Amino acid sequence: MNIPEDLLYTKEHEWIRIEGADICRMGITDHAQAALGDITFVDLPADGSDCGQFKQFAIVESVKAASDVFAPLSGTIVGSNTELTSNPELVNQSPYDKGWFCLIKFSDEKEKEKLFSPADYRKYLEETAH
Amino acid sequence: MSYIPHTEAEIKSMLAAIKVNSVEDLFSDISPDLRPKSFALPEGRSEFEVMENFRRLAAKNATGLVNFLGAGFYDHFIPAAVDSLADRPEFYTAYTPYQPECSQGWLQSIFEYQTAICELTGLESANASLYDGGTALYEAAMVAVRATGRKKIIMDSGVNMVYRSILYSYTSNLQIEFVETPVVHGQSSREEIFRVLDDRTAAVIVQNPNFMGAVDDHADIVDKAHSLGALVIQSVYPLALGMLKSPGETGVDIATGEGQSLGLPLSFGGPYLGFMACRKQLVRKMPGRIVGETVDRDGKRGFVLTLQTREQHIRREKATSNICSNEALCALRAVIYLSLVGKQGLRELCELIYRKAEFAKTMFERVPGVEVKRSSPTFNEFTVRLPQNADSVVSRMIDKGYACGFPLGRFYKGMDNYLLVAVTEKRTKEDIVKMIESLEAVLCA
Amino acid sequence: MRLIFEKSVTGRSAFSVPRCDVPGEPKIPRKYLRKTAARLPEVSELDVVRHYSNLARKNFSVDTNFYPLGSCTMKYNPKFTERIAAMEGFLSLHPLLPQLRGGGLLTQGALEVIYQTERLLCEITGMEAFTMQPLAGAHGELTGAMLIAAYHKDRGQKRKYVIVPDSSHGTNPASAAIAGYEVIVIPTDKTGCMDFTEFKKNLNQDTAAVMLTCPNTLGIFNSRIKEICDEAHKVGALVYYDGANLNAILGKSRPGDLGFDVVHINLHKTFATPHGGGGPGAGPVGVGEKLVEYLPVSRVMQRPDGTFALSYNHPKSIGYIAPFYGNFSVILKSYAYIMRLGRQGLIDVSEKAVLNANYCRVKLKDEFDVPYDRICMHEFVISASRQKEGGVSALDIAKLLIDNDIHPPTVYFPLIVKEALMVEPTETESLQTLDRFVGVMKEAARLSREAPQSLTQAPLSMPIKRLDETRAAREPRLRWELDSDNR
Structure with a gap:
């Protein structure tokens, strides 16, 4: 399972990459895309909308499942991956790169403490896999 | 035993296989205190006896009346081939096509139905059908609420009163604000709609032709609504779309309606057919079953239920709607009907119906004291004002063998003398002339 | 099979519009009329009848197939009604x-x-x-x-x-x-x-x-x-x-x-x-x-x-x-x-529905996992999780049933059972039909051990093979387009 070392993770299998003082990029993990199977549609929040940490803010659909996606940090959406509208399979092919979801301008630095380090996320996956 | 094939010997051998002594042992989870307090039903009867009973019941209904009653539900001719094809048990004894490989007949038929509805409405996408025109309109309102994130809905009072009532009951536990706007000179009041339309409005709901039969062009309402980010939902009479401006040409976002006119019998109120079509951008917000085209492993075209992730068996409490079935058999009748009537036939049929209705108007106008409302064009249904209470006139006309229309006072205050009259291709010139003669007699008596 | 729209021939018609017996040629103002006609099929009555008759034959139905679709009660529908x-x-x-x-x-x-x-x-x-x-x-x-x-x-x-x-x-x-x-x-x-x-x-x-x-x-x-x-x-x-x-x-x-x-x-x-x-x-x-x-x-x-x-x-x-x-x-x-059935007839319905379900359950429990193995009512759930270990899923088994003219049970429901197959035979099915179903299910279990690959290809006897549902959902094609290149 691919778990890049430079990212932070959530229990709900989202990742973030810090890209500035108060900007992060987010998406869903390799584990999440594999569990969902072929992704057919991603419903992303509008630019300028607000999100709350661990609150639902997007939906990802495969043929047989639809999953809520939760915001890893509170803040405002300042960009989203419009490529996913026509090519949702990018989430399967490149979950950490071309298959990113949104850019969040986050409002509370401290919330990062509630996220998993790569090692913790790996451990979490191992514990929950059975 | 009725429809149960088991012989005593077979029952014995099955019980032995299950390793229980009696059928009753299989119900041991239902303890004595959970058993019925009563089950006092009549004993069964033979097929012949039951048929006789229903012949007796059927004879207690007045079916010999010459029908000018419409109000959204019309007495159209149904070609014999519609019944003969929809009566095939491979259609009617199947269920929802969950397993596409052994349901291609159904899936392709529904795909064709969706195509026919798109063509009629001039919109890009349609679902596999909903229960009826009223519930379809409610679902459309909810699509607008979801798509815009707004909760105010403007409701033209030209929309069928029953449909409006359905919408109000369904939304009574949700925070949705309805504003009703009046009908002026037969058509939607622009003044009032434009006054209440704002950037909190999710949708404007209109009907064409409206309940009183008036034909309108809602394009100006669409322009204004779109400029404020609101959607327009139009409830339409599908058969009339052989002639009238389509929802797509009008620019509306969602069209719904009652498909009964497309080859379905009146059948005392159901089953009917709710249809829904919308712009492409709204398709993932559309409720109900949807059939899509794809390919099999060999690249051969085939059809499947698609976009199912919106539905309750996957989304459960987050589903776009709780609807898990469609009115497939009714949708099948509609697509067969539309195929039989065909492109040219539908247009000709509409023109015929329109001409007959216009003729009926002129006949009504010959009756002293009767006024036909002519402030807007109509298709097959129109309003007349009688010199007497319409309810009582209708009642007396029944003795003459006519259901001469719907007395509007039943639904609208202050309209006790108004009658809503519908004409279909089944009404001959003679029917119309003789009905008018009877009306004159009734009014003079 | 081609769509009814693809069988359309300009100028052909199946419909006889009744004769116009009223005078006058009234007109609705143009702005209320549609500009382009709905492109409905232009076909003969025989075209329509043959088309939908042939489509009907591509369906499984209660009248033609055993249909043990769990929670749907696909019993025989008497004709007199x-x-x-x-x-x-x-x-x-x-x-x-x-x-x-x-x-x-x-x-x-x-x-x-x-x-x-x-x-x-x-x-x-x-x-x-x-x-x-x-x-x-x-x-x-x-x-x-x-x-x-x-x-x-x-x-x-x-x-x-x-x-x-x-x-x-x-x-x-x-x-x-x-x-x-x-x-x-x-x-x-x-x-x-x-x-x-x-x-x-x-x-x-x-x-x-x-x-x-x-x-x-x-x-x-x-x-x-x-x-x-x-x-x-x-x-x-x-x-x-x-x-x-x-x-x-x-x-x-x-x-x-x-x-x-x-x-x-x-x-x-x-x-x-x-x-x-x-x-x-x-x-x-x-x-x-x-x-x-x-x-x-x-x-x-x-x-x-x-x-x-x-x-x-x-x-x-x-x-x-x-x-x-x-x-x-x-x-x-x-x-x-x-x-028609009356009091005793309705009691018989439930008794035989429950009898049929328990019979199938008992006959299948050696070959399939039964997660809640106890006397059941009118339906029961088995799991293909044992078969899944060998690479055969509940869906594969469903498709094999199709090749044997049996409509599959409800699959993947309820959600709490992995690889669920939910079987509801109903009371109107005979012992012989149930035995045949059990036989095909046992054959599926045997094949999943001995030749799992053959199961994943099923069905092979239908007009089409397994369909690409991902493609259908990614690029929804929900209607036929006149200029469709996809024939």
Whole structure:
């Protein structure tokens, strides 16, 4: 399972990459895309909308499942991956790169403490896999 | 035993296989205190006896009346081939096509139905059908609420009163604000709609032709609504779309309606057919079953239920709607009907119906004291004002063998003398002339 | 097969428009008219008849195939009921006729059908009153949830939650949510029933209702059902009975006696009306005494003189939920079915439905995992998890059944069983049919051990092979396009 070392993770299998003082990029993990199977549609929040940490803010659909996606940090959406509208399979092919979801301008630095380090996320996956 | 094939010997051998002594042992989870307090039903009867009973019941209904009653539900001719094809048990004894490989007949038929509805409405996408025109309109309102994130809905009072009532009951536990706007000179009041339309409005709901039969062009309402980010939902009479401006040409976002006119019998109120079509951008917000085209492993075209992730068996409490079935058999009748009537036939049929209705108007106008409302064009249904209470006139006309229309006072205050009259291709010139003669007699008596 | 639209030939027509026998050539102003005609097919009547006859043959149906689709009760639909529904005295009745003259005097036969069916359903379920209006099972659920909301509102209470077990039909939580409730999901315990301790923990003054199916989707009758109803009532909550599985308990138990307050019934399941490829069905709703006043309008009443009438004067009613009186012809067929079978006939239905299910369960349990292996009611759930280890899924087994002319059971439901296959044989199937099904299932188990690859290719005998559902969902093509290159 691919778990890049430079990212932070959530229990709900989202990742973030810090890209500035108060900007992060987010998406869903390799584990999440594999569990969902072929992704057919991603419903992303509008630019300028607000999100709350661990609150639902997007939906990802495969043929047989639809999953809520939760915001890893509170803040405002300042960009989203419009490529996913026509090519949702990018989430399967490149979950950490071309298959990113949104850019969040986050409002509370401290919330990062509630996220998993790569090692913790790996451990979490191992514990929950059975 | 009725429809149960088991012989005593077979029952014995099955019980032995299950390793229980009696059928009753299989119900041991239902303890004595959970058993019925009563089950006092009549004993069964033979097929012949039951048929006789229903012949007796059927004879207690007045079916010999010459029908000018419409109000959204019309007495159209149904070609014999519609019944003969929809009566095939491979259609009617199947269920929802969950397993596409052994349901291609159904899936392709529904795909064709969706195509026919798109063509009629001039919109890009349609679902596999909903229960009826009223519930379809409610679902459309909810699509607008979801798509815009707004909760105010403007409701033209030209929309069928029953449909409006359905919408109000369904939304009574949700925070949705309805504003009703009046009908002026037969058509939607622009003044009032434009006054209440704002950037909190999710949708404007209109009907064409409206309940009183008036034909309108809602394009100006669409322009204004779109400029404020609101959607327009139009409830339409599908058969009339052989002639009238389509929802797509009008620019509306969602069209719904009652498909009964497309080859379905009146059948005392159901089953009917709710249809829904919308712009492409709204398709993932559309409720109900949807059939899509794809390919099999060999690249051969085939059809499947698609976009199912919106539905309750996957989304459960987050589903776009709780609807898990469609009115497939009714949708099948509609697509067969539309195929039989065909492109040219539908247009000709509409023109015929329109001409007959216009003729009926002129006949009504010959009756002293009767006024036909002519402030807007109509298709097959129109309003007349009688010199007497319409309810009582209708009642007396029944003795003459006519259901001469719907007395509007039943639904609208202050309209006790108004009658809503519908004409279909089944009404001959003679029917119309003789009905008018009877009306004159009734009014003079 | 080509689409009917692709068979279109410009200028061809199947329709004979009646002769125009009225004078005059009136015109509607152009701005109200459509500019481009709807591109409907231009075909002959034989084109249409042959097209849909051939499409019909591409379906599995109860009349042609064994159809053990769990929770759907695909029993035989007697033919005489179709004949009744086609009687002119019912078929041509305009729904507004009862509005004319004397409230229903023109439609006494039709109103009697509705009234008597209501009375029979009351006796079958032990409820006080019924509305026949809901147009499908899920529509019945929504109506029930609205009745529950009206009841609490009338008591000045704003209850927030509806409790459902995790084995419930997906429509239950969806209906509750649409009626404005939040849904609390209770897990299933080892015996296959809703976990009682967890249930009690979540039950409180904020609970509006508990929605249950009994027997549940695992085919298990919860012996503590009455206790659940009692506990719910103690905190002022109501209990809803999803009647999808009523075929198991006719004459054996009645939801009304168990304490249920609201019930919906699927006439197209238990009462043998055809499923019509997904509809029309009917989902009438029954209520106990305390909910009668909230039932939708109109209601059918019997006058002291024995005639029937529609009544609208129910100030606490939830209002209109359907345009008229329900799917009338479906109601008609179910009434005829109940009359034909009668008391003992209905008891036989449940007894033989349960017998058939248990027989299949016992015959399959050596080859397949049965997660809740106990006497079942009218249906049971097996798991293909053993087969899955060898690379064969429940879906593969379903497709092999298709190659053997058997419609597959419900797959991947309930969600709490991995690789679930939910089997409901129904009472109208013979021992010989069941044995054949068992034989094919055992063959599937053998193949999954010995030649798993062969299963993943199935079905091979159908007009098409497995379809690419991902493609259908990624780029939805929901209608035929005139310039479609895809033939």
